[in-house]
Amino acid sequence: MQYPNGIKKKPNTVKNYSNRGMNLENALNETNDFYISNDIALIYKKPIPVTITKVDYPSRNKAKITEAYYSVPSTTDYNGIYKGKYIDFEAKVTKSTTSFPLSNIHPHQIKHLISVKNHGGISFIIVYFEKLNKIYYLDTIHLESFLNGIDRKSIPTHYFDEYGILIEERINPRINYLSVIDSVYFKGE
C-alpha cells in the first residue's frame, strides 16, 4: 500500500480486534465481579489446572515455576452460590453458525453438570455463537435430554432456540445469566 509520504506500510501482523467479537471469559469475569461486589452472588472462575514439575527459588520468598503443563480440568470452570443454591456451569465459544460441537466439552464435565443437577444444584452451559453474536443459556436438563436422544456430535442452533434462553449482552452486568436463573428457578419469588 502506498502512503502519502511514500512510506510502505508493513503488513499488519496485529489482529483486528474490532471484528473479533466479545471475549466471553472477560465478559463473564466482569459479570461475576459485578455480582460479588454488589453481594448478589459469589460465583468465581476456577484457576486453570496445571501440573507443576519444576520450581526454582531465586530468592527466599519468591518461587518461580520453570516447568509446568496444562492438565485436564476435573470439573467445570465456574461455580459458587446464589440465593442459597449451588451454581455450576461451563462457558464455551464456537465459530460455528449452525451447531455447537460437543467435542468442545470434556465428557467428564458433562457428567459433572448432570451430577450437580441430580444433587439439587443449578447447572447449565453458556454457549456463545461468535459469528451469530448470540449467547445462549442451556440448562443441564435440556443438555441431558439432548444427549439421551439420537447420537449426535453437535447441538444444532435450533435446539438452543427451542430449549435455550438467549442472554442479551448489556453494560453492567455484561452477561446477566442470573436473570435467566431467576426466570427458571425463582419464578414465584
Add this chain to the structure above:
Amino acid sequence: MQYPNGIKKKPNTVKNYSNRGMNLENALNETNDFYISNDIALIYKKPIPVTITKVDYPSRNKAKITEAYYSVPSTTDYNGIYKGKYIDFEAKVTKSTTSFPLSNIHPHQIKHLISVKNHGGISFIIVYFEKLNKIYYLDTIHLESFLNGIDRKSIPTHYFDEYGILIEERINPRINYLSVIDSVYFKGE
C-alpha cells in the same frame, strides 16, 4: 553409631515419615474422592492459582509452561455441593500445640467464608494440629464471633475444644467432615 558388623551407618537423610503425621491435603482428597465415587457429595479442591507468563510449544499439541508464579487465591481451596447445599471450606495445618495462627489464612479468604455463610451456604475451616494429632471442624459462625471479639492473632486450642468439633481420622472416608455437617445442619433428618 557402631553396628555389630563394624559398619558405620551413614546419617539418615531420608525423612522419617512415620512421625511426620498425616498429609492433610492427601487425606482430604481421598475423602472427597470417596464422597464423589459413592455419589454422596461433589466437593473438589480447586487448582492451585498460578499466573502464567511464558509458554513454549515444542510440538503442535503440547504446550509447555516455562515461566509462571504462584498467585494469591481469590477464594478458599474446597467447594461443592452436599444434600443440595453449597459447601465451602479452607483446610490448614499448624505445628503449634497451643493455638492456630490467623496469619495462616488470607483475610479475603475469611471474608469469603463469612460471605458464603451470609448467602445461605455451609462454610467452615478444618484445622489440623499436627503435633496434637487433632483435626477440628470450626464453623464460620464461631470463626466470625471469635474475630468479632478481642483482637487476637491466633485462635487458642481451648476455643476449638469449646466451639469446634473433633474429627477422628478413619480408614474410609479418612476425614469424614460430612458427618459433622450432618450433626450441625441436618440434625432432624
